[in-house]
Amino acid sequence: MNTTEIINEMPHAQRERLAFIDFCLHFFGHITRNDLVNRFQTGLAACTRDFAAYRELASTNLVLDHSTKQYYRTAAFVALFKYQPDIILQSLSRGFGNGISNSTQPSEQCFDAVQLIHPDSSIIAALMRGIHNQTACEVGYVSVSSGESVRLFIPHTMINNGHRWHVRGYDCKNQGFRDFVCTRFTHITGSDEEILPHQRVSADVQFNQIVNLVIIPHPGIENPLAIEMDFAMHEGKKIMTTRAALAAYILRQWQVDCSEGHRIRGQGCQLALENVDVLQRIENPTLAPGYSV
Incomplete structure (x- = not known):
């Protein structure tokens, strides 16, 4: 059986726990056994088995740092689960709801507004890792006024303006806090550049x-x-x-x-x-x- 078939054969509860591991690695960059315990109220022994099961399916996705007892996302990470951008953003904005890995069937009796703009899930993941870990990102961005450029960007918050998702943070190119449309990023990579005090969310006057x-x-x-x-x-x-x-x-x-x-x-x-x-x-x-x- 392939990986998807193996996951589908697992009990629903275990699939949800593996999805949580996958999600945290993808969007936050790290996870601990205690995160799993606190989320699902399971014992440490069960968590150990879940991490072992995850490693059997994707051994190159994570590495354990024994000094911090945290599992970290590797550069070779490939998500085990598919994530729909609108569900990801709704769940992140609500504090990560149950069943993040699963989409829902649309209702035939209740219709929401049509969403035309969906950011790519890999872009969302890269931005969320930057926000969660308070790190800088090197980004490619296409502006309506100036076209495509590469800049150093320090994200701090995802924002839904009612029509589309923006990310707010410090733009090192223009030396100020700006909002960027999430669908206009061409690539995002992590940077080791030091974040200075005036570039942090606490210095964003308009946001605070x-x-x-x-x-x-x-x-x-x-x-x-x-x-x-x-x-x-x-x-x-x-x-x-x-x-x-x-x-x-x-x-x-x-x-x-x-x-x-x-x-x-x-x-x-x-x-x-x-x-x-x-x-x-x-x-x-x-x-x-x-x-x-």
Whole structure:
């Protein structure tokens, strides 16, 4: 039997544990027996058998460092399980849910929005290892304005802006924190470059600054009560607390009219930003509908 057939013959519980080992190596770069114990509430003896089973299937995927008692991902790593990008990102954002290795059958009674953009799982894995281990990455990136270039990038957070996934981090080329679209990376490799204090997430002012967005029904709506009910508003308002780095994405996703006097009409804006002065505190206000200098 080939590897896939051997895995399929295993009990479901063991497949899930092997998938967890595979996932942690792929996306975080390391795993310990205690990680498996804490995740599945199994004994150390059972964990030892699981790691032995994994090594029988993929002996070149991991190496044990006896000094730290951690298994580390090798450069020869090849994932045993297939990972769908949308499921990976949903699971990572929710703290790694059960059944990460398995896709689900779409419902015939409940339909979600169609997702057109799916980052490659190998790109997600490389970014997550950089984030999790706080290491720099050498990346190839294609920009709409300047084309393809290679740069040193220090990722710290994955962000879904409602339409696509971005990764935020320190861009050594432009010497500042930037958001990059995950589907535009051509390659990502680890780097041994030292990360300086001003390049760490703690120095990202926009990411660490918290702002309040006061959302109200658009003044052009004839029956604002409907909008208040849609968004569970209290006394005609909804206050959203978010990071400054994410504020413009939220305003664009929900088509919130951010113009002075809320001038947008007939373009699908059912919401308006009451405290438009907050736009002066975010780095990318031009993304907000109706914003003008």
